[in-house]
Amino acid sequence: MSTKITNDPNNADNKGPGIGEPFGEQSFEVLTEAPLPPVNEFVRFMKVFCRRKVVVFGLFLVLIVLVAAIFPNQLAPHDPLTINLLRTLEPPSADFLLGTDDLGRCTLSRIIHGSGLAMQVGVATVLVSSVIGTVLGLIAGFGGKFLEELIMRFTDAWISIPGMILIMLMAVILGRGVFGLVLAVALGGFPGYIRLVYGQVMTVKQNDYIMASISMGDSKMRIMFKHILPNCISPMIVTMTMGLGGGVMAEAGLSFIGLGLAPPTPAWGGMTDAGRAHLATLPWLSLAPGMAIVILVFGFNMVGDGIRDALDPKMRGTNN
Amino acid sequence: MVSFIIKRVGHSIYIVILVSIVVFVLMRMLPGDPILDLIDQRIEDAIEAGIAMSLEEQDQLRADLMAEHDLDQPIPIQFGRWAMRMLRGDWGRSIGRGYDISTELGNRLAISMYLSAIAMVITLFFGVLFGTICAIRNGKFIDNLVTSVSNFGMTVPGFMIAIVLVYILGFRLQWFPIFRFWLPWQGNPGGSIRHTVLPILTMTLGGIAGLARMTRSTMLDALNADHVRTAWAKGMREKTVILRHVLKNGLMPIISGVGGMIRGLFGGSVIVETIFVIPGVGNMMVMAMLTLDYNVIQAVTVLFTFITVMANLVTDILYGWVDPRIQFS
DSSP, rough: SOOOOOOTTTTTTGGOOOOOOOOOOOOOOOOOOOOOOOOOOHHHHHHHHSSSSHHHHHHHHHHHHHHHHHHHHHHOOOSSSSOTTTSSSSOSSSSSOBBOOOOOOOHHHHHHHHHHHHHHHHHHHHHHHHHHHHHHHHHHHOOOOOHHHHHHHHHHHHHHOOOHHHHHHHHHHSSSSSHHHHHHHHHHHHHHHHHHHHHHHHHHTSSSSHHHHHHTTHOOOOHHHIIIIHHHHHHHHHHHHHHHHHEEEEEEEEHHHHHSSSSSOOOOHHHHHHHHGGTOOHHHHHHHEEEEEEEHHHHHHHHHHHHHHHHGGGGOOOOO | OHHHHHHHHHHHHHHHHHHHHHHHHHTTSSSSSSHHHHHHHHHHHHHHTTOOOOOHHHHHHHHHHHHHHHTTTHHHHHHHHHHHHHHOEEEEOTTTTTBBBHHHHHHHHHHHHHHHHHHHHHHHHHHHHHHHHHHHTSSSHHHHHHHHHHHHTTOHHHHHHHHHHHHIIIISOOOOOSSOOOOOOGGGGGHHHHHHHHHHHHHHHHHHHHHHHHHHHHHHHHHHHHHHHHHHHHTHHHHHIIIIHHHHHHHHHHHHHHHHHHHHHHHHHHHHHTTTTTTSSSHHHHHHHHOOOOHHHHHHHHHHHHHHHHHHHHHHHOOOOOOOOOOOO
C-alpha cells in the first residue's frame, strides 16, 4: 500500500481507473480512502490575514518601524543627540534629509532613534497590562465572593476616571523613565483586561464540562489553566493587538504635554510638541515625527484588524 | 425601574467616593514637594521687599504653609478634613497660586462644557449620518471611501490632527485664529465663534470616524432584520423603511457609546486646551500636574469622574427606556 495518498485529483497516483481499464493493484489503493489531511491552522490563519491588502500594508509599516527600532545606529545618518549650533533650523538638504531642529540636531536621525521607544512602550504596555489584567481577572472569577467584589468594584472605579487624566497621574507618580512610562500607560489600560478575563471565566464556568471537571475532583488551578485560559486566548490576542496602537498614542500624548521621557532622549510626541514653535516656517519639524506616530499606530491597528478577522469565525467574509 | 435607578445612583456615589480616596492617597505618594516652589517664592518676595528671612523664619513659614493645607496631618485625617469641606461646598485653595478652586473651576468648567457640548452634538450628527449612509450603500463607492477615511482617522492622535489643522487652516490659508478662546457671551461673539472652529474640528474628527464605524455595523445588523425585509417586500418606500424601521433599532446601541464619548472628550480636553491655549479645566489640570498642586489635581479628577459617572448613569437609564427588551434587575 502506498503511504502517499492524498485527495488531490491532479495527483497521478490518486487517479481511479479509467473506463475500460482493468482493475489492478492501483484501484485497490483508491478504495482505501485516507482521512482528509488536517487543516493547517497556521496556513488558514495566514490566508485570511493576507486577504486584505491594507492589512499586509499595515504589517509592512510595522516591520519598517521594527527594523528602525532594532538598527537605529546603522540607519540614522547622524547622531541624534549631537548639538550643532552652527546649523540650526535648516530646511531639508542632502546632508539632513528632514532638516535640523533648533539645536542643530538631525530630525531624521531623531525620528529613527525614537522608533525604539515607541515600539518598546507599545509592546511592553500591552504585555504588562494583559498580565496584570489576566491575573486579577482570574482571581476575581475564582477567589470567592469577597475578592470578586473587591476587584470588580475597584475596576468600575478605575474605568470611570478619564483615561488621559489617569495616565498623567500615574506618569507623574511613577517618574519619568521608560519603566515608569510603560507602567503608567499599562495601569491606564489593565481594567479592560480584567473585565475581559472575568467575563470569560463567568461564561465558561456555566459549561457542563466544568461541572464534570469539578465532580471528578479537579483542582481550581487545573480548571483555570486547562479550561478557562485557553478560552481567553483568542479574545485576548485581539484586544492586545488593538491595544498596541493605543499604547503608542498614549505615550505620544504624554510626551507631547511634557510628561514623557526627560529630554534629550528623542521621543516622537515630544518632538512634535517642540517643532510646534516653528510650525509656520518649518512645518516638517512637527509633522514628520507626528507622521511617524500615525504610521506606527495605523500599522498596529491594521495588523490587529487582520488578526481579528483571522481568529474570529463570525468576522470571516466581511470587508471592513 | 425605580429600584434599578436607586441602585445605580448608589453605585455611582460609591464610585466617586472610591476614586477620590484612591487619587487622594496616590497623590500623597508623588515624589516632590508642592510647598517648595511656594516657599522659594515667598523668600524671593521678602528679599525684593528688602527683608532677609532667617532660617528659623523660613522653617516657621514652611510649617505655617503645611498647616494651612493640612499637609502636616496623617493622610486619613487629611482626607477626612478634605471630604468634610467638600460636602460643605468648599473645594479648597490652589497650593501654588492661592486661588479659590471652586470659583476658578466654575469659570473654566463653563468653557470646557461649552466646547464639549458643541463637539458632542457635531460628532453625533455627522457620525450617525456617515455611518447610516455607509450602511445603506454597503459596498458601494461612498461606503468604501468613508470606511477607509474613518479607518485612517481613528489612528491619528488628537494632537496630530490639531497640528495639521493649525498648519493648513491657520498658517497656510489663514482662515482661523490658532489660539486663545472666550465664550460668545463674554463679548465679541463673532470672534469667539472663529476661535471655536479649530478646537472643535480637533475634538470631533476622531470621534466622527469612530462613531461612523460603529453606526455602520449596527445599522447593517438592523438592515438585515426580518421585519425590514418584510417592509421592503410590502413595497414601502426607501425613506419610510429606513426612517421608521431601521434607524431606531440601529441607533439604540449608539446610546451606550455616548458615556464613553464623554469620558474621551474630557480626557482629550487636556491636550486640546494645551494646544489652543484655552482657559478650560484641562488646561488647569496640566498646570497643576506640572507644579504638583495636590488640591487642584484632586478637585479636577473628582469632578471629571463625577461627570463620567453621571453620563454613564443617564445613558444606562436612557437605554433601558428606549429599548423595552432590557429588563432592569
